[in-house]
Amino acid sequence: MSTVLKPGLPRFRPMTEADLEQVVRIERAAYPYPWSRGNFHDCLQAGYSCWVAEIDGELMGYAILLAAAGEGHVLNCCIAPTWQGRGYGRMLMDLVIETARGHGAESLYLEVRPSNTAALRLYQRLGFEGIALRRNYYPADDGREDALVMRLDL
Numbered sequence: 683m684s685t686v687l688k689p690g691l692p693r694f695r696p697m698t699e700a701d702l703e704q705v706v707r708i709e710r711a712a713y714p715y716p717w718s719r720g721n722f723h724d725c726l727q728a729g730y731s732c733w734v735a736e737i738d739g740e741l742m743g744y745a746i747l748l749a750a751a752g753e754g755h756v757l758n759c760c761i762a763p764t765w766q767g768r769g770y771g772r773m774l775m776d777l778v779i780e781t782a783r784g785h786g787a788e789s790l791y792l793e794v795r796p797s798n799t800a801a802l803r804l805y806q807r808l809g810f811e812g813i814a815l816r817r818n819y820y821p822a823d824d825g826r827e828d829a830l831v832m833r834l835d836l
């Protein structure tokens with residue numbers, strides 16, 4: 683008889699400097715134009731709400747939220763490629779939304795590449811709506827790509 687081991691639910695905890703090596707490794711695997719280690723360091727230093735998700739001790743996701751003056755901004759949300767498509771991005775965003783509410787935010791904003799169908803679908807499922815386009819916002823292989831600005835009323 684074989685035993686099928688199912689991974690447990692993710693555990694969420696605040697990100698620390700000690701996590702950055704793993705975070706940057708995932709960032710480089712997940713994004714065509716990844717943030718640098720310095721970008722994450724700056725977010726920690728600035729006191730942004732920085733979270734990691736772990737399963738059985740393995741860091742497999744993270745999110746960064748800036749919440750101030752009644753608004754939240756999702757600056758990064760990522761699940762490691764090998765863990766994608768299993769509902770963990772949704773759980774991570776649920777945490778981000780609750781954290782933003784806890785900071786008194788009334789609206790939550792983010793930017794996404796229109797070509798990022800997985801992220802778009804996730805945000806739409808959570809109730810985010812597109813409110814504007816930032817032209818030529820992101821670098822892209824064939825030049826620049828627009829950013830779709832999305833908002834969720836909290």
Ligand SMILES: CC(C)(COP(=O)(O)OP(=O)(O)OC[C@H]1O[C@@H](n2cnc3c(N)ncnc32)[C@H](O)[C@@H]1OP(=O)(O)O)[C@@H](O)C(=O)NCCC(=O)NCCS
Pocket residue numbers: 712713759760761762765766767768769770771772773793794795798799800801803804807
């Ligand atoms: C976007 C991301 C966080 C989603 O995380 P995930 O764990 O794969 O997503 P989930 O399994 O929780 O799925 C959430 C929803 O997105 C949909 N989805 C996930 N992957 C998808 C894909 N490749 N294509 C279309 N829809 C997809 C799911 O079907 C689900 O919607 P449903 O409830 O209607 O079925 C993840 O793909 C990722 O980290 N991508 C790289 C980094 C990135 O682009 N971050 C967003 C920057 S704006």
